Amino acid sequence: MTDPETAPATDVVPRVELTPAAADLLRRLRAAHGPLMFHQSGGCCDGSAPMCYPEGEFRTGGSDILLAELAVEGMDEPVSFWMSRNQYEVWSHTRLIVDVVEGRGSGFSLEAPEGVRFLIRSRVVGA
Template sequence: MTSSAPRVELTPAAAELLLRLRGTHGPLMFHQSGGCCDGSAPMCYPAGEFRTGGSDVMLASLVVEGVAEPVEFWMSKSQYEVWSHTRLIIDVVAGRGSGFSLEAPEGVRFLTRSRLVGT
């Protein structure tokens, strides 16, 4: 991946939702694991609420217009190995995701789309 290509980017809908969630919950972060069910979806938490460790990598500090601080995007190393050849695009779709992710009460969920690097 070239250094100018972002490793993780947000769709306009995802950025708008993050702005609203930031207003309600304060600073935010994402974590995407390789677990079953919703565990492989990007989960949004108040910053620092999800404890990251040696089995996680921080892929990006996402800048969202209107949000004072970047939103860190973390992923488990095992999941990153699967996605490392792609650019991740965080989007929002209708439907209920995990009850642990902040957008769950909104009737939407974050979703990771991907694009092969170089396309």
């Protein structure tokens, strides 16, 4: 398994991408809440739903990996995407795609009042 903390940038797996719908929602959330971050825990509930927080509101630690700094057109700063190390071990062979679907997700994620939720779609990357 490639560790994203030590691998050259071109070898980092998984890569994280945003759909246009996710980027649009992030711009709206940024306007309302300031700089943003994602955390993907892989816990028992909403395991495929990354949680979106104001940057720094979710405390990360040694059990988390920074997978990406997502550039979003129209935003001054990137959106950091963190994942628990255990979840990364399961998904290390995939490209993660952050999308938006209708319906309520976790009440802790900033998009919950919007009637939509972020969702991870994944694609297997080459061996």
